[in-house]
Amino acid sequence: MNYFSKPSKSFHKILRLVLLSVFILGCIVTAFFMYYKPSSPLLNHLLQSSDCTKNIPHVYSETNYKNMTIVLLWMWPFGQTYEMNVCSSAFNIEGCFITVDRKFYNKSDGVVIHHRDIAGDLSNLPKSQRPWFQKWIWMNWESPRHTARLPGLNNLFNLTLSYRRDSDIKMPYGFLVTANTVEDFVPPSKDKLVCWIVSNWSPNHVRAKYYNEFKNHINIQTFGRAFNKHIADKDYNPIVSSCKFYLAFENSVHEDYITEKLYNPLSLGTVPVVLGPTRENYEIFVPRDAFIHVDDFKTPKELLADYLLLLDKNEELYLGYFKWRRHFKVNIVKFWAELTCKACDYLRHKNEYKAFNNLNKWFWG
């Protein structure tokens, strides 16, 4: 605020001075023009800068959203609000208008509905007649195990938007992109060997069983609610990057369900030890030498512990896990803006009739 009030104050001062001069010399025509002329660009400038709405991108009028693709987000996902009209600036996706304003329902090309916010009796879904051109998009980023199966979802949606590769609009939690420059990557300095941050603990999780066995063979530094060691958001990155290895253990094992638990350590320069779908599945998304898979070690679990201890002593072997960083960098999806922009991009380019009638069978099997 202070930044802006200063220049405008001085503008006012100059303006007043000029107007005063104009008043005093008003009767002298030539002098009037002499003073008025130089002041007009100033006046112009002031008039323009008072037009605040001009620079706010998400004020759309009837005319300029006319030929934009309109995507209506029916409910904020988990109640989280976010800056939505960043498709052009952040993702180079043009021609999109994303809104939560339900008065756009009849004009919306797509309606995005987040599964976890749908009421069990479906009573909070749109009720008025669906325009013929409108597609309903089912959005979900949780695994089937952590997603309640709701009756009545078949024959309702047109498109799926999720982490699964076989979704109509697919978006994993992260992805690798080629780097612009080739540079050796130097991992940040480490003062911990194996770390794990976990909030959601259940003894039935595969990862809990694995951990209970694994911890007998190697020292694991644990954090998070599950261990009564809550960490603030700002401490997450420094902790993960100070560990040589991070246990990227998914809460449930499902094809393609590979979350930020993998992509965060990858991007921070920590080697992930993954537990989730098969190694083949991971290798579709990231290079094979970017991570260690628990399945690489059959029985006993000590093999993995021994291997990590070996890597701890052998710097060259350890650094081998960062070779891929010469050519790629990690992109972590920006929830939820990137997803609604992707949905819009899809609608812009594919306008054929489409129904997805067996959602239940597809997602929960």
Ligand SMILES: *[C@@H]1O[C@H](CO)[C@@H](O)[C@H](O)[C@H]1NC(C)=O
């Ligand atoms: C909107 O549509 C008009 C004509 O239908 C076209 O000339 C114009 O380029 C379009 N604007 C955008 C931003 O696509």
Ligand SMILES: *[C@@H]1O[C@H](CO)[C@@H](O)[C@H](O)[C@H]1NC(C)=O
């Ligand atoms: C949408 O159109 C229907 C008629 O087809 C109308 O009953 C409804 O009120 C309209 N909704 C909005 C939000 O304009």
Ligand SMILES: *[C@@H]1O[C@H](CO)[C@@H](O)[C@H](O)[C@H]1NC(C)=O
């Ligand atoms: C979307 O799916 C519904 C339900 O199957 C169907 O009635 C509707 O015609 C579809 N709309 C489009 C635009 O594909």
